Amino acid sequence: MSIDPVATVDSVPSRSVEVPGWVSGGEATQARLVDSVAHFTHQRDTEALDHSLTLSLAELADARTVTLYKRAGERSGPQESLVRCSRNALGRFNIDLVPRSADASTDLLLQQGERDGGCVRLRDGGYGMLVPIRHDGRMIGALMLESEHPLEMLRPLVEGFARIYANYVGLLDESERDKLTGLYNRRSFDRHLQRQLHGTRPREGEQAGQTWLAILDIDHFKRINDTWGHLYGDEVILMIAQQMRASFRHGDALFRFGGEEFVVLMSAIDREAATAALQRFRTRVQDHEFPQVGQVTVSVGFAVIGPHDYPATVLDRADKALYFAKNSGRNQVFSYEDLRARGALDGDVTAGSVDLF
Numbered sequence: 310m311s312i313d314p315v316a317t318v319d320s321v322p323s324r325s326v327e328v329p330g331w332v333s334g335g336e337a338t339q340a341r342l343v344d345s346v347a348h349f350t351h352q353r354d355t356e357a358l359d360h361s362l363t364l365s366l367a368e369l370a371d372a373r374t375v376t377l378y379k380r381a382g383e384r385s386g387p388q389e390s391l392v393r394c395s396r397n398a399l400g401r402f403n404i405d406l407v408p409r410s411a412d413a414s415t416d417l418l419l420q421q422g423e424r425d426g427g428c429v430r431l432r433d434g435g436y437g438m439l440v441p442i443r444h445d446g447r448m449i450g451a452l453m454l455e456s457e458h459p460l461e462m463l464r465p466l467v468e469g470f471a472r473i474y475a476n477y478v479g480l481l482d483e484s485e486r487d488k489l490t491g492l493y494n495r496r497s498f499d500r501h502l503q504r505q506l507h508g509t510r511p512r513e514g515e516q517a518g519q520t521w522l523a524i525l526d527i528d529h530f531k532r533i534n535d536t537w538g539h540l541y542g543d544e545v546i547l548m549i550a551q552q553m554r555a556s557f558r559h560g561d562a563l564f565r566f567g568g569e570e571f572v573v574l575m576s577a578i579d580r581e582a583a584t585a586a587l588q589r590f591r592t593r594v595q596d597h598e599f600p601q602v603g604q605v606t607v608s609v610g611f612a613v614i615g616p617h618d619y620p621a622t623v624l625d626r627a628d629k630a631l632y633f634a635k636n637s638g639r640n641q642v643f644s645y646e647d648l649r650a651r652g653a654l655d656g657d658v659t660a661g662s663v664d665l666f
């Protein structure tokens with residue numbers, strides 16, 4: 310069923326306590342609990358962790374549905390995603406990942422969770438419990454359990470799982486991100502590429518787009534370091550990352566591959582739209598006054614990603630377009646497919662600077 314806060318009424322009286330059998334069990338119960346935690350903390354990427362969390366809780370709490378609401382961490386804005394584990398007609402659990410924009414009902418739910426984390430009766434007679442998930446004092450999401458049984462007794466368990474989850478998300482996030490800029494690091498690139506290719510569905514009213522890979526490289530960065538020193542060089546890298554965040558859309562994945570080289574995985578309807586977005590970023594950088602250093606420019610090469618392309622192949626194509634941009638005077642954006650169609654890459658094209666996998 311849909312989780313609509315309008316459907317939640319009345320706080321559950323504190324004495325209504327009915328508990329799934331396992332809660333009062335002995336060693337077998339403890340073993341099951343430990344097993345769940347071990348399984349859950351074995352995961353090495355956030356998506357698997359989300360699935361494992363909702364499934365573990367659904368099984369342990371004998372819930373009919375466990376929903377994990379996640380607030381977008383990296384940017385401001387209302388974007389959220391939702392992972393739902395629910396029991397099907399055969400009694401088995403299914404997990405759905407639903408990327409979505411926040412709507413009024415989600416916000417209301419989260420506000421409610423913030424306020425009291427309340428146990429509620431659902432309109433259909435079921436029981437609901439909402440537990441906020443906090444990391445470093447910030448609410449990063451919430452867990453909503455729905456069951457045929459009252460859930461109050463399970464609150465410490467669910468809160469414990471929420472705390473472990475928050476700690477773990479923090480750790481995973483750190484291992485996936487570049488320390489200086491907070492952008493994703495190269496290690497997480499393949500996973501994001503798969504998600505971008507297979508996970509993004511167009512929003513209502515939106516046409517399905519294509520996925521593009523762009524390499525952005527700061528021009529004459531060595532000169533910046535040599536003239537102003539590495540600290541100013543680092544500052545430029547940081548500001549370029551900020552410009553990327555401000556230029557690209559929320560669903561686009563932003564990486565620092567190392568040094569002064571950045572990668573964007575973006576959706577765009579066609580090559581013109583991709584070019585426009587990248588030109589906007591290039592102009593933005595060119596027009597920015599960097600402290601002490603003054604003007605900085607970037608060169609960009611990009612290529613479309615087909616569903617069966619290897620990451621290394623597309624990186625190589627985007628890198629060839631970048632190399633062309635560098636050789637054509639820098640501060641420009643080039644598409645590999647466009648250059649290919651014009652015959653501009655025929656002949657002597659040496660691979661650029663990207664180290665392939």
Ligand SMILES: Nc1nc2c(ncn2[C@@H]2O[C@H](COP(=O)(O)OP(=O)(O)OP(=O)(O)O)[C@@H](O)[C@H]2O)c(=O)[nH]1
Nearest residue numbers: 527528529530531532534539542543567568569635
């Ligand atoms: N400050 C700073 N410098 C870095 C970092 N990583 C790499 N560099 C420097 O970035 C410079 C890259 O220089 P090159 O690859 O020659 O490229 P470039 O000077 O930007 O020239 P073009 O790309 O051809 O325009 C080198 O001097 C590296 O030492 C970093 O994290 N911080």
